[in-house]
Structures are given as C-alpha cells and as structure tokens.
Amino acid sequence: MAKDLSTREENYSQWYTDIVTKADLAENSAVRGCMVIKPYGYAIWERMQAELDKMFKDTGHQNAYFPLFIPKSFFSKEASHVEGFAKECAVVTHYRLKNDENGKGIVVDEAAKLEEELIVRPTSETIIWDTYRGWIQSYRDLPLLINQWANVVRWEMRTRLFLRTAEFLWQEGHTAHATREEAVAEAEQMLRVYAEFAESWMAIPVLKGVKSANERFAGAVETYCIEAMMQDGKALQAGTSHFLGQNFAKAFDVQFLSKENKLEHVWATSWGVSTRLMGALVMTHSDDNGLVLPPKLAPIQVVIVPIYRNEEQYRAICDKGLEIKKQLEKLGLRVKLDDRDTQKPGFKFNEWEFKGVPVRLAIGPRDLENGTVEVARRDTLEKEVLHIQDIDQKISHLLDQIQQNLFQKALDFRTANTFKVDSWEEFKIQIEKGGFIEAHWDGTAETEQFIKDETKATIRLIPFDGEAEAGKCVFSGKPSARRVVFARSY
Amino acid sequence: MAKDLSTREENYSQWYTDIVTKADLAENSAVRGCMVIKPYGYAIWERMQAELDKMFKDTGHQNAYFPLFIPKSFFSKEASHVEGFAKECAVVTHYRLKNDENGKGIVVDEAAKLEEELIVRPTSETIIWDTYRGWIQSYRDLPLLINQWANVVRWEMRTRLFLRTAEFLWQEGHTAHATREEAVAEAEQMLRVYAEFAESWMAIPVLKGVKSANERFAGAVETYCIEAMMQDGKALQAGTSHFLGQNFAKAFDVQFLSKENKLEHVWATSWGVSTRLMGALVMTHSDDNGLVLPPKLAPIQVVIVPIYRNEEQYRAICDKGLEIKKQLEKLGLRVKLDDRDTQKPGFKFNEWEFKGVPVRLAIGPRDLENGTVEVARRDTLEKEVLHIQDIDQKISHLLDQIQQNLFQKALDFRTANTFKVDSWEEFKIQIEKGGFIEAHWDGTAETEQFIKDETKATIRLIPFDGEAEAGKCVFSGKPSARRVVFARSY
Numbered sequence: 001m002a003k004d005l006s007t008r009e010e011n012y013s014q015w016y017t018d019i020v021t022k023a024d025l026a027e028n029s030a031v032r033g034c035m036v037i038k039p040y041g042y043a044i045w046e047r048m049q050a051e052l053d054k055m056f057k058d059t060g061h062q063n064a065y066f067p068l069f070i071p072k073s074f075f076s077k078e079a080s081h082v083e084g085f086a087k088e089c090a091v092v093t094h095y096r097l098k099n100d101e102n103g104k105g106i107v108v109d110e111a112a113k114l115e116e117e118l119i120v121r122p123t124s125e126t127i128i129w130d131t132y133r134g135w136i137q138s139y140r141d142l143p144l145l146i147n148q149w150a151n152v153v154r155w156e157m158r159t160r161l162f163l164r165t166a167e168f169l170w171q172e173g174h175t176a177h178a179t180r181e182e183a184v185a186e187a188e189q190m191l192r193v194y195a196e197f198a199e200s201w202m203a204i205p206v207l208k209g210v211k212s213a214n215e216r217f218a219g220a221v222e223t224y225c226i227e228a229m230m231q232d233g234k235a236l237q238a239g240t241s242h243f244l245g246q247n248f249a250k251a252f253d254v255q256f257l258s259k260e261n262k263l264e265h266v267w268a269t270s271w272g273v274s275t276r277l278m279g280a281l282v283m284t285h286s287d288d289n290g291l292v293l294p295p296k297l298a299p300i301q302v303v304i305v306p307i308y309r310n311e312e313q314y315r316a317i318c319d320k321g322l323e324i325k326k327q328l329e330k331l332g333l334r335v336k337l338d339d340r341d342t343q344k345p346g347f348k349f350n351e352w353e354f355k356g357v358p359v360r361l362a363i364g365p366r367d368l369e370n371g372t373v374e375v376a377r378r379d380t381l382e383k384e385v386l387h388i389q390d391i392d393q394k395i396s397h398l399l400d401q402i403q404q405n406l407f408q409k410a411l412d413f414r415t416a417n418t419f420k421v422d423s424w425e426e427f428k429i430q431i432e433k434g435g436f437i438e439a440h441w442d443g444t445a446e447t448e449q450f451i452k453d454e455t456k457a458t459i460r461l462i463p464f465d466g467e468a469e470a471g472k473c474v475f476s477g478k479p480s481a482r483r484v485v486f487a488r489s490y
Numbered sequence: 491m492a493k494d495l496s497t498r499e500e501n502y503s504q505w506y507t508d509i510v511t512k513a514d515l516a517e518n519s520a521v522r523g524c525m526v527i528k529p530y531g532y533a534i535w536e537r538m539q540a541e542l543d544k545m546f547k548d549t550g551h552q553n554a555y556f557p558l559f560i561p562k563s564f565f566s567k568e569a570s571h572v573e574g575f576a577k578e579c580a581v582v583t584h585y586r587l588k589n590d591e592n593g594k595g596i597v598v599d600e601a602a603k604l605e606e607e608l609i610v611r612p613t614s615e616t617i618i619w620d621t622y623r624g625w626i627q628s629y630r631d632l633p634l635l636i637n638q639w640a641n642v643v644r645w646e647m648r649t650r651l652f653l654r655t656a657e658f659l660w661q662e663g664h665t666a667h668a669t670r671e672e673a674v675a676e677a678e679q680m681l682r683v684y685a686e687f688a689e690s691w692m693a694i695p696v697l698k699g700v701k702s703a704n705e706r707f708a709g710a711v712e713t714y715c716i717e718a719m720m721q722d723g724k725a726l727q728a729g730t731s732h733f734l735g736q737n738f739a740k741a742f743d744v745q746f747l748s749k750e751n752k753l754e755h756v757w758a759t760s761w762g763v764s765t766r767l768m769g770a771l772v773m774t775h776s777d778d779n780g781l782v783l784p785p786k787l788a789p790i791q792v793v794i795v796p797i798y799r800n801e802e803q804y805r806a807i808c809d810k811g812l813e814i815k816k817q818l819e820k821l822g823l824r825v826k827l828d829d830r831d832t833q834k835p836g837f838k839f840n841e842w843e844f845k846g847v848p849v850r851l852a853i854g855p856r857d858l859e860n861g862t863v864e865v866a867r868r869d870t871l872e873k874e875v876l877h878i879q880d881i882d883q884k885i886s887h888l889l890d891q892i893q894q895n896l897f898q899k900a901l902d903f904r905t906a907n908t909f910k911v912d913s914w915e916e917f918k919i920q921i922e923k924g925g926f927i928e929a930h931w932d933g934t935a936e937t938e939q940f941i942k943d944e945t946k947a948t949i950r951l952i953p954f955d956g957e958a959e960a961g962k963c964v965f966s967g968k969p970s971a972r973r974v975v976f977a978r979s980y
Contacts, residue, residue: 017701027624029556029621030555030557030561030564030617030620030621031557031559031560031561031608031617034555034557034558034559035557036554036555036557036621037554037555038554039552039553039554039636042552042554042555043552043553046553062532062533063529063532063536064526064527064528064529064532065527065532065659066519066526067519067520067521067524067525067526067528067657068524068610068641068643068657069521069524069580069657070521072523072587072596073522073595074520075587075596076595076596082596082891087586087587087588088585088586089585089586089587090559090582090585090597090608091582091583091584091585091587092580092581092582092583092610093581093582093598094581094583095578095579095580095581095582095645095647096577096578096579096581097562097565097577097579097581097609098577104564105563106562106565108570108581108583108607117598118521118580119587120558120582120610127519127520127521130520131519131520134517140832146529150641151558151640151641153558155585155586167557167558167559169555247856261693288813309837322737342630461682
C-alpha cells in the first residue's frame with residue numbers, strides 16, 4: 001500500500017481525494033468550488049475528448065461555440081428548466097470596477113449595473129435554441145447536429161474534485177429534428193456512443209436505461225443514462241442523453257416548414273458528459289497503491305526505469321532505454337524514459353505506480369548483459385522478465401490484456417454487488433451494504449420519494465435490457481411489470 | 491462579385507461583416523458583445539487549435555485548466571495589471587436567483603451575495619501565479635511550461651465579430667523559469683512559433699518585434715508581438731508574447747530554492763493568440779467574391795460538384811465523384827462531394843466560392859465520357875480541364891501552389907503598402923492613405939502619444955530585424971537609432 005494514501009477500507013472518500021491530488025490530477029483552487037486540472041489529469045481528459053470528439057464526428061455532428069452568458073429571462077421561458085437550473089448559479093450583475101474614492105482598492109462601479117442580469121451558463125439549451133430560431137426555417141435545415149465543448153458553472157454547495165465542482169468542463173450536444181422518431185433515435189444513438197466510450201475506452205461497464213420522471217433532466221420528456229458502479233458500491237451517473245420533445249422549440253418559437261408545407265415545431269435532443277468522468281475513472285480502477293489507468297487513456301502507457309550504480313552503467317542503460325522507447329513508439333505507444341539522475345529507482349517505481357502507468361520496464365546492468373528487461377504490470381502488480389527481441393509483440397499484447405482485465409474486474413465487481421431484492425426489510429438491510437438493488441417498483445413518484453427519504457437510495461435507471469417480469473413493488477406491494485435499479489449515488 | 495456582398499472599396503467594414511456572417515463563420519448572439527461561432531467557422535478554429543497545440547507540445551508545453559473566476563483582490567496584487575485588466579470586466583456578485591415574491595419571475599436573491607466579488611477572467615496571470623506558489627519550491631520544479639485553452643471576457647464597448655468581442659476563445663501560455671535569460675528565451679521562442687504558424691499555416695506574412703512601453707501588456711517587462719497588414723492597410727496584432735520579469739512571482743510570493751540553495755523569485759512569461767486570428771484570416775485573403783481560405787486551414791479543401799440533366803446522369807456522375815473523393819482522401823485531403831439534388835450547380839458554385847473552398851472540381855456528362863474534370867482554383871478563379879488519371883498528383887500540387895500564392899500575394903501587398911517617411915507633413919498625408927510607415931522616433935512616450943492623438947497611428951512594433959540607422963524623429967526631430975513601424979490598427 002502506498003505511503004500517505006488512505007486505504008479504501010479505512011476511508012474511501014479520503015482515498016479518492018488523496019489519489020486525485022497526489023497523483024497530480026487536480027486540486028482545489030483559491031476560488032470556492034472551482035478546481036485546477038493539473039497537466040497529468042488534463043492529459044487524460046484530452047485523450048477522452050479526442051476520442052469522444054471523433055465518435056461525435058463519425059456520427060455526423062459538428063462543433064460550434066455559443067456564449068458563456070445567458071440572459072436571466074431566457075431561463076423563465078421553459079417552465080421546468082428554470083426550476084432545475086436557474087437557482088444556484090453565478091450571476092453577473094455589473095460590468096465595471098473602479099478605484100474606490102476612499103482608497104479601499106478596487107470596488108464594483110455601481111454606475112455599471114447591467115439592465116438584465118447574465119447567468120454564467122449551467123447548460124446551454126436556452127441560448128442555443130434562441131440561436132436555432134434564426135438557423136431553422138425549412139425541413140432542408142434539419143437535422144441540425146451540433147456539439148459544444150465548454151465550461152459550465154453550477155453553484156454547488158458541497159463540492160468534490162471532478163465529481164461535483166462549481167465550474168466543470170463538458171461537452172453538450174444539441175440537435176434539432178423534423179420528427180419525434182428521429183429525435184428519439186438520436187438520443188438513443190448518443191447513449192450508445194457514451195456506453196461504447198465508457199466500456200471500450202474507460203474500461204467501465206455501464207448499465208443503459210431511462211430515468212424515472214423524478215430524476216429526469218429539467219425540460220426533458222425522457223432522459224436516457226448510463227450508470228456505473230464505484231468500488232464503494234455507489235452508483236455514478238456517467239452520461240445522459242435527453243429527448244426534449246418540442247419543449248424548447250415551443251419556448252423559443254423554433255418552427256420549420258415541413259415537406260408537406262406545414263409549419264411545425266422542431267424536435268430536440270441534448271446530451272452531455274463532463275470531467276465527472278475523470279472521477280469515475282479514478283474510482284473504478286484505482287487501488288490502495290494509487291491510481292490505475294486503462295492503457296487506452298493513459299498519457300504514459302509504458303515507463304522505462306534504468307537501474308544503475310555508476311555513470312558508465314547509467315549511460316549504457318539509458319541508451320538501451322532510448323532504443324526501446326523509439327521501438328515502442330513506432331508501434332504507436334506512449335512511452336517515457338525516466339532518465340532523471342536526481343531520483344533513485346525505488347522512488348521512480350513508487351511514483352509511476354502511484355500515477356497508474358500501466359506497464360513499467362526496468363533495465364539493470366544484468367539485463368543489459370542478458371538482453372532482457374523486467375516488465376511489471378500495474379493492474380495485477382505481476383512481474384516477468386522478457387527478452388528484448390520479444391518486446392514489440394508482447395508489450396502491445398500486454399496493454400490489450402490490461403485494458404480487458406480492468407473491464408472484466410469492474411464487471412465482476414458489479415455482478416458480485418448487484419442483488420435482486422423482493423422485500424422492504426431486505427431492501428433496507430441491503431442498501432446499507434452498498435451495491436445495486438434490482439427491485440420491483442409501482443411506478444409512482446410517491447413511492448420513489450419515500451424510498452429516497454428512508455434509505456437515500458434513488459432509482460438509477462429503468463434498464464433497457466431488463467426482462468419483463470411481473471412482480472410486486474418492494475415498498476408498496478402494488479403490481480409492477482419489471483425491476484428497476486436502486487442505489488445510493490454520487 | 492458576389493451577390494449581397496459589399497465590395498472592399500465600397501465599404502470595407504461592411505464587406506468584412508458580410509463575409510463573416512454570410513460565409514457562416516460567426517454571428518452576433520442575444521448577449522451583447524458575445525458571438526456565436528458557427529460550425530463552419532469553428533471547424534477552421536479547430537484546425538488552428540490542432541496545429542498550435544502540436545507546436546506547443548513539440549516545444550515542451552503541457553496543457554492544464556485553471557478557474558474561470560478570479561477573486562477581485564487578486565487583481566490588486568500586481569500594480570500595473572489591475573489598471574489594464576480589472577476595469578471593464580464581468581463581475582459576479584451573487585450566486586442564487588429566486589422566485590420573486592410579487593410574481594415578477596425570477597430575481598437575484600439578495601441573501602446570496604458573495605463576500606468577495608468574482609471577476610470572469612480577462613486573462614489568467616493572477617489565478618495561475620497564485621496556484622504556482624504551491625507547485626514551485628525548488629529549481630527542480632522549473633521550468634514549468636503550461637498552456638491553457640480557454641474562454642475569456644473583456645467588457646468591450648464597441649465589438650466586431652472575431653476582432654473584438656466581449657467573450658473570446660484563446661490559448662494562454664504561462665511559464666515559470668529559474669533565470670531571466672531562460673524566460674526571455676522562452677518569450678522569444680513562442681513569438682517565433684506564432685510567426686511560423688501565421689506564415690506557414692495562415693499564409694499571413696507578419697513583422698516580428700517588441701512593443702513600445704505605451705503598448706506593453708499590463709504587468710510585462712517586455713512585450714513581443716507579430717503584426718499583420720490587412721487589405722485596408724491597417725495593422726492587426728496577431729499574437730503577443732510577454733516577458734513578465736519577476737512581477738507576478740513577487741506579487742504572489744512565488745520563490746524557489748536555487749541550485750546554490752538561495753531563495754529567489756521565479757521569472758515568468760505569458761503568451762497568447764485568440765479567435766481574433768479568424769478575423770485576420772478573413773481580412774488578409776478574402777475578395778469581393780467572398781471568403782478565401784488557405785488550403786492548410788480549409789475545412790473542405792476540394793469540393794466536387796456534379797453537373798447533370800437527368801437521374802441517370804446524376805447517378806453515374808455521383809459515382810464517379812465518390813470515386814474521386816475517396817482517391818483524394820487517401821492522400822489525406824479533405825473533400826466534399828456536393829450531391830444535393832435540391833440545388834442547381836450554379837448555386838453550389840456560388841456557395842462554395844463564397845465559403846472559400848480552395849479547389850472546385852466540376853464533372854459533367856461530357857467529362858464522364860472523356861475521363862476529364864474541370865478544376866477551378868478559388869484564389870485566382872482560373873479554370874483548367876484535367877484528365878482524371880492526373881488528379882492525384884495535380885490536386886495536391888495545386889493546393890500547395892494556392893497556399894504559396896496567398897502568402898506571396900499578401901507579402902507583395904504589404905511591401906507595396908509600406909513606406910519610409912522622414913517628415914511630419916509626409917507622415918500626416920501618408921497615414922490617411924493607410925499602410926505601414928517606417929519612421930524614426932525619439933523613443934519618448936510623449937511623442938508617441940502626441941502622434942497617436944494627432945493621427946490615430948500607434949507604434950505597432952520596433953522590428954527585430956530593423957537595421958540600425960541613425961536618423962531624426964519624424965515628429966520631434968530628436969535623434970533616433972532605428973526606424974519603428976507606425977500604423978492605424980484594429
């Protein structure tokens with residue numbers, strides 16, 4: 001177990017914060033609730049962005065950019081949206097500072113008060129649909145498939161690095177369609193894209209499904225989501241895709257002339273994932289030795305550490321290390337040769353282990369003689385000695401294996417911590433132990449709320465692939481047609 | 491000349507706005523001074539970002555992300571910085587809205603007033619140096635080479651799309667060094683990177699040099715800049731790189747233990763380019779037919795337009811077009827086949843010409859018979875007929891030629907509009923005609939200010955490669971050792 005790192009068992013929450021800060025992913029800033037994403041953490045986010053961006057473009061989307069500020073009145077136009085988003089937010093009221101007349105430094109210039117306050121965007125449906133009104137006249141202008149990479153602000157009272165911060169980075173897709181069917185298909189497609197990204201790139205197994213009405217996005221007709229299980233058995237919502245019906249088109253008066261020459265309101269979707277995914281990544285794979293990264297997202301996939309006793313050995317081993325680095329880079333791998341002579345090998349081993357580098361190669365004087373290298377994998381901590389001529393083939397294969405193994409491990413964990421529960425007594429006991437509970441629910445908001453108040457568990461989703469199975473609501477005993485997934489969540 | 495487009499001669503300013511809005515690059519939003527960057531414009535910006543980001547990484551920089559908000563008090567810590575940046579800015583004073591008790595919709599909740607106002611970042615030196623204090627202890631932590639891609643806000647009174655907007659997108663590099671020499675070298679290096687990008691990618695020739703004291707960045711010891719000439723003869727500052735000395739390290743108390751075990755203040759640089767470059771791109775190359783894009787930054791480099799009279803021809807020509815598209819894409823080119831059957835070829839020709847696509851291929855029934863294609867280049871509007879088997883080779887070559895030609899044309903224009911001026915009378919006449927004036931200056935802020943007040947011309951830069959040449963100040967007649975460049979500017 002790593003020095004200065006709380007274990008998961010001791011203090012799961014502290015363990016998470018320790019990893020995020022000590023592995024140089026992020027830290028709190030001087031501004032309440034806002035984080036600084038450090039270079040190592042940002043490099044992971046950049047890899048996520050690059051892959052997601054490619055997936056969005058492959059499905060026909062284009063990027064654009066809309067204003068950071070939204071006039072206050074825009075929020076009032078969509079009735080449920082204002083309840084969900086326009087409350088805890090950063091409000092810009094003035095546009096100038098001035099030197100205080102009494103020498104108290106700079107103060108707000110009261111003469112520079114905005115006529116209408118501006119809200120720092122918590123999400124951009126309103127400003128974007130206000131813009132779409134000018135872009136959409138005819139069915140020929142549809143579908144409009146747009147994504148934005150941006151920062152957003154929600155004035156959260158209790159914040160945690162990546163998981164819940166006042167400012168965070170995200171992407172938000174906003175699409176416009178001629179028919180309900182097309183918009184629903186789009187919302188579903190983007191959920192599949194998110195699930196594919198979570199599973200294939202982040203090695204995080206996710207459940208796919210729809211939210212109950214209580215948990216829906218403010219302004220949506222239907223919210224689709226992917227949910228992942230963290231190592232403490234809690235759920236983390238890892239992405240949402242919303243079918244917005246004609247709500248925003250009506251609120252912002254966006255109509256189009258159909259092929260049949262009729263004026264109709266446009267159908268909408270929106271979908272987003274955020275830097276919250278960084279939190280999910282950390283909490284799914286890391287262990288008591290520090291961060292564990294899936295090879296596909298690791299900024300450094302292979303680190304080479306030279307072991308030497310004198311200057312001559314240092315040079316010879318670094319030369320060999322550089323040779324191996326170049327060889328592996330030709331295969332498209334991301335490799336670092338840690339040739340610092342200010343730190344000992346043991347220090348380097350710990351540092352890279354803590355930072356989650358998937359594969360470590362160590363080369364000592366004897367390896368140089370024998371043409372070998374010691375290979376250690378971060379996920380299982382297993383070591384083996386390889387002949388240098390085998391490296392090309394074996395390292396790529398090993399990275400694939402690690403990626404697979406991380407996914408499988410997370411999937412096994414979820415399976416082992418998912419329980420079918422059929423009585424209220426059992427529910428209350430099980431929820432204290434953590435994990436996902438598959439239980440029958442009578443479909444009412446009242447029961448859902450009651451269960452939440454009693455146990456802090458919410459309905460995470462109504463799974464897409466849940467079998468129809470008649471049963472009785474775990475709480476009310478009323479009839480139910482399928483099980484839903486309950487859990488406590490982040 | 492394009493329909494609905496003002497000519498440069500008629501109304502240069504309107505011509506610019508027409509191109510930006512009608513070529514779908516950007517438009518004004520509902521929020522005063524904030525623009526919407528439309529997908530076609532954003533695709534160009536993404537190409538700029540990708541190349542700049544690569545250049546930054548190739549020179550050893552890493553990306554990170556710092557908060558959008560800066561506590562008001564941070565600005566007061568660096569004396570000249572506060573004068574330059576903390577005045578016209580967006581001020582967040584509250585963090586909550588509520589339903590008005592009198593039913594007037596949502597209003598600011600006065601109970602949720604921030605203790606200290608937050609400024610939406612106009613530039614991030616202060617928050618970043620506040621953070622660096624925790625990151626830098628020893629010479630081993632240096633240099634720290636960090637860049638941030640972000641949005642920033644400056645409350646400009648008169649705004650113009652891309653050139654001057656309240657919110658804009660940019661990158662800001664912030665580096666920390668152990669010595670003055672290293673920091674100066676970094677600031678100079680990044681200016682060279684900007685110049686290389688402007689000339690090789692944007693096809694915009696730039697002058698490199700330093701700013702006079704009056705024009706320096708607020709908080710800098712020296713500001714390096716690149717300046718480009720627009721087609722109306724005005725200058726546009728296309729990038730700046732600042733040597734900040736120890737100003738911010740002192741203001742935020744960032745010290746390090748040197749190799750000699752002495753506590754010293756850190757040396758700093760910062761450097762940035764913004765979406766303003768989009769304005770420079772438009773104004774340098776475009777003509778009275780619309781936008782002209784250099785091939786290296788064009789989202790679509792080649793557009794293929796089928797010409798047909800019936801369904802059968804449409805299918806055969808589209809098949810051939812698709813074949814050519816795939817062939818060219820194999821060479822790494824960005825190609826669009828415009829197979830819309832809702833628009834006529836003439837409409838498509840105008841549209842792509844207006845949007846600045848560098849090369850257009852037209853294929854008609856006779857071409858199909860003869861194995862030919864009509865090639866039109868956007869820069870010169872020249873056309874030629876090529877055999878399809880020659881396309882691979884010729885199109886790549888043609889794109890290179892266009893890139894070269896645009897640069898050369900802009901360089902020739904600048905040369906033709908740069909004047910050595912030695913008398914005040916001549917200066918006043920020449921400045922009305924536009925262009926760059928190379929003149930002697932006595933080195934005083936007073937003369938500079940007087941010239942600005944009289945003629946609206948500022949010293950754009952003191953060129954790096956200006957020859958030493960003794961002379962007399964064009965205004966005061968006092969001695970001068972070299973010419974500087976005066977111009978009116980954006």
